[in-house]
Amino acid sequence: MSVEIWCIAExxxxxxxxxxxxxxxxxxxxxxxxxxxVCAADPAPLAEQLSTSADKVIALRHEALSDFTPxxxxxxxAPLARERQPGAILxxxxxxxxxxxxPLLASRLETGLISDCTELGWDEGLVGWRLVYxxxxxxxxxxxxxxxxxxxxxxxxFMPAEASDSPGEIENLEAxxxxxxxxxxxxxxxxxxxxxxxxxEAEVIVVGGRGVGDQETFDSMRELTxxxxxxxxxxxxxxxxGWADRGLQIGSSGKTVRPRLYIGMGVSGAIQHVVGMxxxxxxxxxxxxxxxxxxxxxxxxxxxxLKEILQRLVEQLREMRG
Amino acid sequence: MxxxxxxxxxxxxxxxxxxxxxxxLQRSELRYELNEYDLYAVEEAIRANEAHDAEVTxxxxxxxxxxQSLRKGLAMGATNAVHIKTDDDLADSAAxxxxxxxxxxxxxxxxxxxxxxxxxxxxxxxGVLLAERLGYNCATMTIGVEIPGPDAKEVKVRRELExxxxxxxxxxxxxxxxxxxxINEPRYPTLxxxxxxxxxxLVEMTPAELGFGQLPAARVETVELSYPPPRELARMLEGGxxxxxxxxxxxxxxxxxxx
Ligand SMILES: Cc1cc2nc3c(=O)[nH]c(=O)nc-3n(C[C@H](O)[C@H](O)[C@H](O)COP(=O)(O)OP(=O)(O)OC[C@H]3O[C@@H](n4cnc5c(N)ncnc54)[C@H](O)[C@@H]3O)c2cc1C
Numbered sequence: 001m002s003v004e005i006w007c008i009a010e011x012x013x014x015x016x017x018x019x020x021x022x023x024x025x026x027x028x029x030x031x032x033x034x035x036x037x038v039c040a041a042d043p044a045p046l047a048e049q050l051s052t053s054a055d056k057v058i059a060l061r062h063e064a065l066s067d068f069t070p071x072x073x074x075x076x077x078a079p080l081a082r083e084r085q086p087g088a089i090l091x092x093x094x095x096x097x098x099x100x101x102x103p104l105l106a107s108r109l110e111t112g113l114i115s116d117c118t119e120l121g122w123d124e125g126l127v128g129w130r131l132v133y134x135x136x137x138x139x140x141x142x143x144x145x146x147x148x149x150x151x152x153x154x155x156x157x158f159m160p161a162e163a164s165d166s167p168g169e170i171e172n173l174e175a176x177x178x179x180x181x182x183x184x185x186x187x188x189x190x191x192x193x194x195x196x197x198x199x200x201e202a203e204v205i206v207v208g209g210r211g212v213g214d215q216e217t218f219d220s221m222r223e224l225t226x227x228x229x230x231x232x233x234x235x236x237x238x239x240x241x242g243w244a245d246r247g248l249q250i251g252s253s254g255k256t257v258r259p260r261l262y263i264g265m266g267v268s269g270a271i272q273h274v275v276g277m278x279x280x281x282x283x284x285x286x287x288x289x290x291x292x293x294x295x296x297x298x299x300x301x302x303x304x305x306l307k308e309i310l311q312r313l314v315e316q317l318r319e320m321r322g
Numbered sequence: 323m324x325x326x327x328x329x330x331x332x333x334x335x336x337x338x339x340x341x342x343x344x345x346x347l348q349r350s351e352l353r354y355e356l357n358e359y360d361l362y363a364v365e366e367a368i369r370a371n372e373a374h375d376a377e378v379t380x381x382x383x384x385x386x387x388x389x390q391s392l393r394k395g396l397a398m399g400a401t402n403a404v405h406i407k408t409d410d411d412l413a414d415s416a417a418x419x420x421x422x423x424x425x426x427x428x429x430x431x432x433x434x435x436x437x438x439x440x441x442x443x444x445x446x447x448x449g450v451l452l453a454e455r456l457g458y459n460c461a462t463m464t465i466g467v468e469i470p471g472p473d474a475k476e477v478k479v480r481r482e483l484e485x486x487x488x489x490x491x492x493x494x495x496x497x498x499x500x501x502x503x504x505i506n507e508p509r510y511p512t513l514x515x516x517x518x519x520x521x522x523x524l525v526e527m528t529p530a531e532l533g534f535g536q537l538p539a540a541r542v543e544t545v546e547l548s549y550p551p552p553r554e555l556a557r558m559l560e561g562g563x564x565x566x567x568x569x570x571x572x573x574x575x576x577x578x579x580x581x
Binding site for chain 1: 335337443445450460461463488502542549573574581
C-alpha cells in the first residue's frame with residue numbers, strides 16, 4: 001500500500017469546491033493513495049461525492065464543524081494525523097483553508113508547510129516548487145523534520161483526479177472538538193458587490209492596472225470601452241486606490257471573466273489577477289516593462305506607454321468607425 | 323490597549339532579480355522597501371490609536387534594510403519601534419514567527435497586526451504561526467476591523483474570501499489579524515510626523531538577547547533557486563505606437579474577428 005496523502009476538502013454551504021479534485025490529482029501524481037478528508041456537521045453527501053474521485057475518504061463529523069473555523073478543523077484533523085502519520089497533507093492555497101488552517105495545522109503538527117505550490121515531488125520528504133519575487137524566480141523547497149509534511153497548492157496548477165468506476169471507501173469518524181476554545185464566532189456571510197455594470201457579462205473588457213497612475217487616466221479609458229462596446233474593469237490596486245469600485249475588480253478576490261476580447265493596460269500579470277481572466281478568448285497586453293508576466297498569458301503584446309496606446313486606439317477606432 | 327504591527331522590508335517590486343553562477347540570489351544588489359500589505363496594517367493600528375488611545379509598536383526582523391520601514395511607521399504615527407537584528411533574511415516563516423513571538427511576549431499586545439503576506443516571498447504563514455506561538459487567536463485576510471473600545475475583549479473582523487465575498491466573525495482578544503490591501507487608505511507621513519519620529523524610541527535587539535543561542539531551525543528549506551522555465555510569449559507588435567495600434571486593430575478585425 002502506497003503512502004497516504006491527505007487532501008483537505010474545501011466546501012461552503014454544503015457545496016464542494018471543485019478545485020479540491022486538483023489536490024487528489026496532485027496526490028496521485030505523487031504516487032500516493034489519494035485520501036480526501038472532509039470536515040463537516042453533515043459530511044455524508046460531500047464524502048459520497050468525493051469518493052468517486054478519491055481512493056479513500058475520511059469523513060470527520062461534529063456539530064462545531066457546521067461553519068469553517070481554523071480551530072475546529074485543526075482540532076478535528078491534528079490528532080488523527082498524529083496517529084496515522086500520512087506522508088503529506090495538501091490543501092488549496094485558498095483564503096479559507098490555505099491561509100488560516102494551513103499554517104495552524106502545520107504548527108500543531110510541528111511540521112513544515114510549503115505555500116502556494118505549482119508542482120510537488122518527493123526527495124526524502126515532500127518538496128514543492130513555488131514562484132517567488134513576483135514570479136521572477138522559481139524556488140524548490142523542502143519540508144524539514146518528520147512527516148506528515150504539508151503543502152498548499154495553487155488553484156489550477158494540478159489536473160483534477162479523474163472519477164473512477166469503483167468509489168473509494170468512506171470512513172466515518174466523530175471528531176472531538178472543544179467548541180468553547182475556537183476563538184472565532186461566525187456572524188455572517190455576505191456576497192460580493194456586483195456594482196452598476198456586471199463585467200462578467202461583457203464581451204469586450206478593457207482593464208486598467210496600477211500602471212494607469214491616476215483616476216483621470218483610468219476614467220479616460222471609458223472612451224475606449226464605449227468605442228468597443230465593452231466594459232471597463234480593473235486590477236485590485238486600482239480598487240484599493242479608490243479609482244474603481246470593487247465590483248470592477250478581476251481576479252481571485254474579484255470577478256472571473258471570459259470575454260471575447262481582454263485588453264489590459266498597466267497590468268503586471270500577478271497570478272491573483274490572471275486566474276480571473278486567463279480564459280478570455282483573445283488577450284492583449286500593454287506594458288512598459290517587456291518582462292511583465294502578463295505577456296506570458298497574452299496573445300498580442302505591446303511594450304509601450306499605455307497613454308500613448310490608449311490615445312491612438314481611440315483615434316484609429318474613431319476613424320475606422322467613421 | 324496595546325497594538326503591535328509586524329512589518330517586513332521586501333525586495334522592491336520592480337527589482338531585476340539575478341542569480342549568481344552558483345544559483346544564489348545577489349542580495350547586495352537589491353533595494354528594499356516596506357511590504358505593501360504591512361503599510362495597510364500600520365495604518366489600521368494608527369487609526370485604533372487615534373480612536374482608542376492605543377499604544378502602537380512597529381516590529382521588524384531583519385538586516386539594516388528594515389530600519390527605513392520602521393522609521394516610516396513611526397513617522398505615520400506609531401508610538402515606538404523594535405528592530406530585531408539579523409545578518410540575513412530568515413527565509414523560513416516558522417523561524418521568523420518564533421523570534422517575533424519572543425520579542426512581543428514581554429509587551430503582551432492585545433492585538434497584533436501583520437500583512438496577509440510578503441510581496442517578495444508570499445508565504446502567508448508568519449501571522450498564523452506567530453499567533454500559535456503566543457497562544458493568541460488569529461484571523462487572516464482581514465478587510466475590516468471594529469474595535470468596540472479601549473478595553474475591548476473581542477473585535478469584529480470582516481474577512482475577505484475568494485470571489486470578493488465576505489465572512490464576518492468575532493474574534494476574542496488577544497489576537498493576531500493579517501491585513502489585506504484596501505482595508506483603509508494609508509496616510510503619507512507628514513513633515514511634522516517625520517520630525518516627531520526622530521525623537522521616538524527605536525529599540526534594537528538580537529535573537530541572542532531574546533534567548534536564541536542559535537536561530538530556530540527552518541521547517542522549510544529552500545534547496546534551489548532558478549529562473550522559471552520560459553513560457554511562450556505573446557506575439558509582440560513592433561514599431562512606434564501608431565504602427566503597433568494599426569497592426570493590432572487589423573489583427574483583431576481580420577484574424578481574430580473580434581471587432
Ligand atoms: C489574497 C490576495 C488576493 C488578491 N486578489 C486580487 C484580485 O482579485 N485581483 C487583482 O488584480 N489582484 C489581486 N491581488 C493582488 C495581486 O497580487 C497584485 O498585487 C495585483 O494584481 C497587481 O495589480 P497591477 O498589475 O495593477 O499592479 P502592479 O503589479 O503594480 O503592475 C503595474 C504594471 O504597470 C506597468 N506600468 C506602469 N506604468 C506604465 C505605463 N505608463 N504604461 C504601461 N505600463 C505601465 C508596470 O510595468 C507594471 O507591470 C491579490 C493579492 C492577494 C494577496
